[in-house]
Amino acid sequence: MKFDKELKDHYLKGHEKFLRHISVDCVIFGFHQSDLKVLLLKTKYDGRRALPGGFILKNEHIDAAAQRILKERTGLDEIFLQQFHVFGNPGRSTKKINQQFLKNIGVKTNKSWMFDRFITLGYYALVDFTKVTPSPDNISEACEWFSIYELPEMILDHRHIFDEALENLRMQLNFHPVGYNLLGKKFTMPELQKLYETILGKKLDRRNFQRKILATGILKRLEETKKGVAHKAPFYYKFELRNYKKALKAGMHYFE
Amino acid sequence: MKFDKELKDHYLKGHEKFLRHISVDCVIFGFHQSDLKVLLLKTKYDGRRALPGGFILKNEHIDAAAQRILKERTGLDEIFLQQFHVFGNPGRSTKKINQQFLKNIGVKTNKSWMFDRFITLGYYALVDFTKVTPSPDNISEACEWFSIYELPEMILDHRHIFDEALENLRMQLNFHPVGYNLLGKKFTMPELQKLYETILGKKLDRRNFQRKILATGILKRLEETKKGVAHKAPFYYKFELRNYKKALKAGMHYFE
DNA sequence: ATTTCATTGCGTTCTAGTGACACAATGTAA
DNA sequence: TTACATTGTGTCACTAGAACGCAATGAAAT
Numbered sequence: 207m208k209f210d211k212e213l214k215d216h217y218l219k220g221h222e223k224f225l226r227h228i229s230v231d232c233v234i235f236g237f238h239q240s241d242l243k244v245l246l247l248k249t250k251y252d253g254r255r256a257l258p259g260g261f262i263l264k265n266e267h268i269d270a271a272a273q274r275i276l277k278e279r280t281g282l283d284e285i286f287l288q289q290f291h292v293f294g295n296p297g298r299s300t301k302k303i304n305q306q307f308l309k310n311i312g313v314k315t316n317k318s319w320m321f322d323r324f325i326t327l328g329y330y331a332l333v334d335f336t337k338v339t340p341s342p343d344n345i346s347e348a349c350e351w352f353s354i355y356e357l358p359e360m361i362l363d364h365r366h367i368f369d370e371a372l373e374n375l376r377m378q379l380n381f382h383p384v385g386y387n388l389l390g391k392k393f394t395m396p397e398l399q400k401l402y403e404t405i406l407g408k409k410l411d412r413r414n415f416q417r418k419i420l421a422t423g424i425l426k427r428l429e430e431t432k433k434g435v436a437h438k439a440p441f442y443y444k445f446e447l448r449n450y451k452k453a454l455k456a457g458m459h460y461f462e
Numbered sequence: 463m464k465f466d467k468e469l470k471d472h473y474l475k476g477h478e479k480f481l482r483h484i485s486v487d488c489v490i491f492g493f494h495q496s497d498l499k500v501l502l503l504k505t506k507y508d509g510r511r512a513l514p515g516g517f518i519l520k521n522e523h524i525d526a527a528a529q530r531i532l533k534e535r536t537g538l539d540e541i542f543l544q545q546f547h548v549f550g551n552p553g554r555s556t557k558k559i560n561q562q563f564l565k566n567i568g569v570k571t572n573k574s575w576m577f578d579r580f581i582t583l584g585y586y587a588l589v590d591f592t593k594v595t596p597s598p599d600n601i602s603e604a605c606e607w608f609s610i611y612e613l614p615e616m617i618l619d620h621r622h623i624f625d626e627a628l629e630n631l632r633m634q635l636n637f638h639p640v641g642y643n644l645l646g647k648k649f650t651m652p653e654l655q656k657l658y659e660t661i662l663g664k665k666l667d668r669r670n671f672q673r674k675i676l677a678t679g680i681l682k683r684l685e686e687t688k689k690g691v692a693h694k695a696p697f698y699y700k701f702e703l704r705n706y707k708k709a710l711k712a713g714m715h716y717f718e
Numbered sequence: 719a720t721t722t723c724a725t726t727g728c729g730t731t732c733t734a735g736t737g738a739c740a741c742a743a744t745g746t747a748a
Numbered sequence: 749t750t751a752c753a754t755t756g757t758g759t760c761a762c763t764a765g766a767a768c769g770c771a772a773t774g775a776a777a778t
Contacts, residue, residue: 227481228581268550268581292548292583294524325484325524327548396755414737416756421735431744437754438744651726670766672727677764693725694773 210311213344217308221319224261229326230272231259231293231364233371234280235354236335237388242354242404243335244368245279247346249361251307256346257364259326272329279349281339286332286387290374291367294325298363307345330371332387379405383424383453386445394432394440395419424450466567469600473564477575480517485582486528487515487549487620489627490536491610492591493644498610498660499591500624501535503602505617507563512602513620515582528585535605537595542588542643546630547623550581554619563601586627588643635661639680639709642701650688650696651675680706 234245246255260275262268269287276285304320340349352358354372357365378384385393385401399415419425426446431439490501502511516531518524525543532541560576596605608614610628613621634640641657655671675681682702687695 225483225579225581227484262550262581264579265552267552268548289548292524292545294518294583296521296523323481323520325481325518327550394755411737411739412755413739413757418736434746435754436746437752438756439746440755667766667768668726669728669768674765690775691725692775693723694727695775696726 213311214313217304217313217318217320218315220261223263224319225264226319227322227324228262229259229324230262230268230275231257231326231328231367232272232275232279232287233257233328233330233368234276235330235332235371235375235388236338236351237401237404238335238351240400240404242401243351244354244357245338245340246350246352246358246360247279247342248348248350250345250347251303251310251361253347255352255358255360255364256362257360257367258343258349260343268327272327272331276331276333278343279341280333281341282333282337287329288331288374288378289327289329291328291370292325293328293363293367295363296323298324298326300324300362303361326367328367328371330375332375332384334388334390336390376406383422383450386447386450392428392430392442392444394442396440398425398443422449422453424453469567470569472600473560473569473574473576474571476517480519480575482575483578483580484518485515485580486518486524486531487513487582487584487623488528488531488535488543489513489584489586489624490532491586491588491627491631491644492594492607493657493660494591494607496656496660498657499607500610500613501594501596502606502608502614502616503535503598504604504606506601506603507559507566507617509603511608511614511616511620512618513616513623514599514605516599524583528583528587532587532589534599535597536589537597538589538593543585544587544630544634545583545585547584547626548581549584549619549623551619552579554580554582556580556618559617582623584623584627586631588631588640590644590646592646632662639678639706642703642706648684648686648698648700650698652696654681654699678705678709680709 236243236245245258247258248254249256258275258279260271260278262271266274269289272287272289273283273285276287277283301321304318305316308315308318335351340351342349354368357368359365360368375384379402384405385398388401389398395416396412398419399410399412402415403410424446425443428442428444430442432442433439492499492501501514503514504510505512514531514535516527516534518527522530525545528543528545529539529541532543533539557577560574561572564571564574591607596607598605610624613624615621616624631640635658640661641654644657645654651672652668654675655666655668658671659666680702681699684698684700686698688698689695
């Protein structure tokens with residue numbers, strides 16, 4: 207078992223590579239079929255779900271560590287990534303889980319840096335669902351998307367971390383543009399609106415939404431319209447990256 | 463030298479008490495004489511200034527660690543405290559400074575947890591200036607207030623940390639009430655306005671400010687007026703703590 | 719005692735932005 | 749050819765915010 211060898215090494219010698227006591231957990235949001243999704247792992251430990259996570263190399267920027275973890279789970283580079291909170295309750299111990307896990311793979315030891323206390327840096331990421339190739343890490347047997355409205359049970363405080371991430375994303379939506387990292391190159395106005403509604407968890411007025419989002423200047427209407435719909439064909443739009451980034455810095459205002 | 467003994471212990475055995483690789487830095491804001499101030503230490507190392515900081519006990523909540531550090535520098539309990547960013551650049555090394563420092567107090571060693579890389583958790587705090595008794599830690603020779611508009615040179619990336627803290631405070635001001643932790647029990651409207659202007663770094667219209675802040679319902683006007691001013695006496699106000707906390711949770715809107 | 723004057727408390731006007739809603743245009747399916 | 753769901757554009761009433769006016773106050777100056 208190559209995996210088991212790697213794992214044993216990780217438990218016994220990981221502290222030579224990684225910073226002790228610090229982990230990174232990523233809440234990866236994707237948007238698909240009018241639904242906001244989050245990428246979760248299925249642990250080999252007991253089948254419950256966990257946020258993709260990892261550790262920080264001894265000479266690695268913490269943001270780079272998060273990027274690396276994301277790349278490993280999604281295959282994507284250059285992802286929108288945001289640090290949102292540090293979870294530092296001494297009670298959030300991973301010791302039991304890790305001890306049980308080691309027992310499962312037949313390693314006997316009561317000394318491992320993984321038994322120590324960890325504080326975890328929470329990041330959230332926005333990715334283009336269609337471009338992601340989910341792949342589990344070596345302590346997981348699956349890596350799958352879940353609707354944020356139908357979340358399975360999660361280990362430790364991962365549900366709490368997710369909740370905080372969503373709240374932060376909603377906050378961010380209130381005064382920064384969102385969408386560039388969640389949608390494809392071109393999209394229709396109803397599609398963009400659906401994204402906003404899904405994140406915010408409420409309906410918005412179609413006409414007011416259009417007026418407001420166009421007023422920001424972050425969109426450019428294309429000549430092309432969507433084909434094959436049994437009603438008036440909506441225009442495609444794309445993001446005007448110059449203005450989008452400007453709006454990211456400056457901050458906009460609320461959506462209803 | 464009792465201090466030196468303690469220090470030597472800290473360098474050689476601190477890792478038995480504290481989490482490795484993790485520090486906490488606090489940006490402590492106070493308001494005095496129409497000026498926003500920040501509390502800084504003067505290092506024994508080279509006289510440059512530093513943010514009050516410290517480490518996390520092995521079984522301590524990270525927020526509790528920040529509270530403890532604040533208590534040690536200001537004498538105050540129950541302070542408004544907010545985690546705002548983690549600084550995790552591997553380049554932000556404290557090794558040189560710490561080596562030099564040890565040499566200065568006559569300790570010869572090239573092994574100390576303090577030579578390792580540190581990531582630092584940034585917190586900012588709002589305190590009542592008049593209630594603070596500044597006291598330096600054992601690597602500092604002074605603990606003093608500075609106007610945020612006349613900051614001295616600071617070690618490492620502490621200036622950068624300060625800048626981020628101020629930006630976060632200003633953001634916070636945009637949709638949460640601020641003042642309860644920075645002003646005394648009672649204050650006049652011009653005093654409160656001055657606080658907002660100082661934090662935001664710009665003038666606000668006196669009449670609109672009053673209308674808006676009163677509309678939030680977080681203030682209660684007292685019967686008492688300020689005595690001894692050579693013009694119309696302004697009323698005193700106090701915070702209506704119920705509504706203040708409600709507004710903290712719900713979020714308000716912008717100030718111009 | 720009277721006047722001066724900076725400052726305060728309260729009010730008005732004007733405008734831009736928001737929410738609610740109407741209506742014609744479009745393009746596939748019946 | 750008609751039906752119909754959906755889109756693009758426009759209107760209207762309402763509100764919040766920015767800019768500004770003016771009388772009241774009360775210690776200090778005359």
